[in-house]
Amino acid sequence: MRRRLILLVLSSAAAAWSLPPARAAADDYRTTGKQDGAWGNGIPITLDEAARKRGRLRWSSTCAACHGQLGDGTQRSISLMDTRIRSLADGELFAIITDGRASMGPQGSFIPVDDRWKIVAHLRSLQKNAPP
Secondary structure (H helix, E strand, O other): OHHHHHHHHHHHHHHHHOOOHHHHHHHHHHHHOEEOOEEOOOOOOOOOHHHHHHHHHHHHHHHHHHHOOOOOOEOOEOOOOOHHHHOOOHHHHHHHHHHOEOOEOOOOOOOOHHHHHHHHHHHHHHHHHOOO
16 A cells, blocks of 8 residues: 555656646747757747846846947957848857857856846847847
8 A cells, every 4th residue: 555655646746747748848949949940939938127137237247248238249259230140040049149159159057048048138129229
């Protein structure tokens, strides 16, 4: 009887810890930037005013030294207002922040997942407000 009770408790705990498929897919996009094997679009976190402010602060402290406060580049980096960069999917921008690309080193171990999405959202707002 005791063994049956232990197995019942363990199987209930395992069921509680497993994510439903839709939730697992959403969490996968949140941590990888990919949906069904392709770069996805959309910011998978809530963007309230506090989140937007955090994105601006993280941009200023982490990104602006190379990319400029407005994302228009510096002597150290290209402009993120370029059409090629604007056309990248949100998930690819997230992955670039995470893993780095070209001369930009990976930032994934320094910047939490949600903050990386807040940076992507801030970049998108800079791009939206920049002249074409």
